[in-house]
Amino acid sequence: MDQNETLNSGVIADVKRRIEQMFYTGNREIGDQEPEQQSDISQQAWLYFVAFLALENLILRLEGKPTIRLNDGVTSLSHGLITECGRLVFRGAENWVYIYVHEHFCLVELPWDSAWTWYLAVLGVDFCYYWLHRACHEVHILWAQHQVHHSSEEYNLPVGLRHSILQNWCGFIFYVPLALVIPPAQFLTHQHINFLYQIWVHTRVVSTLGPLEWILNTPRHHRVHHGCNLYCLDKNYGGFLIIWDRIFGTFAEEHKDEAIIYGLVHNQPSFNPVFLQLFYNVNVIKKWKAMNGWQDKLAAIWKGPSWLPGKPRLGATEDKLDIRSREKYDMKLPVWINIYLCLHFVALVIVYQELALKYSDMTPLAVLGFVTYILVSQTVIGMMFDNRPHTCIFELTRCVIFVFYVHKSDLTLQGRSSITLLQPFFILSSCFWILQTFRVLHTEVKKIKKE
Ligand SMILES: [Zn+2]
């Protein structure tokens, strides 16, 4: 009995600790962890994310509201996977400047175990995040990266995982002033927890949090941030706290009498996550090319996305669209394709898990090869959700490459990894797509003959 109680209290304490980590109320011991352990917080949070996702959809179903759309949900989760892949490739290199500044220019050594260091780090990280986020909306080249986060026409927990793989590289500079006082371990921990806190505010099932709405960024405030109705644009940038928006004049209350339309003002009809990560950069280049004179060319990069020559930095209000209703981009596919794509997305997550386990023992080139394969796979899955023509040929190629890679690589020499267990599934998929490709080619030949 005693043993059971000890076990239970151990499990409860572990669950409590993990939920605290996910909801930003964890204890200060975290600040004393190694950076590798800190990044594990994100890994551990995945399990709880899935549980909360199931709960969110159950509540939506019970309330009779639309639940997650498969194509949009998988696209959001794919962005999460892309961000995690970026973490493995870059290995936190973007934080080098922070560490360098702290080592050479630190003004005061704060004790890691003091509550004041903790409070200062919470406020400091969130204050810097506010300005980073605001800049991401007000500077065209930064918006080209951040728009990924706004690319869904839905508003649910997976949308909280839509992040740009490049944003950290553009945005790290906003945190550098903190390096003068906050130690890197504290900074990285709070940046992680701040990131995790922001996931849960992406939900429609929580209407209001009462008096907490004054201080915290909540689902209600963040819904406004994701709207493309005119009153929602460039509002509510806060990460953990909403007080920064109240102080700096960017706060907007949710309108009860106007339904929020989520997504980009000019929605990009695609479920291809890699395309969504990159496409907007082309818009910036096009705008830059279209401008006359170097002043306007530079302004096309650093002024707001709506800026035009002769207009205010963030564009003129009368030129902006006020979207009150629109049809969501969707593509109806047969059930079997949806099941197929779901299974292959799960297979991709397994491939990523294998990579995350072994990447520290792999060469950078091998890691890059794995990540490229994951990105290509996500592109093909996205194209299939978009019902693009001839995608079956790309899918066949992708499945065959996987089968050959596993056969040739030394993964099999390291014992039966979960990747080798996926091989039969990819062989079956390859056979299916060979038949499908022949069918498509046969139809094409018939068409040509008729003409
Ligand atoms: Zn934003």
Ligand SMILES: [Zn+2]
């Ligand atoms: Zn958001």
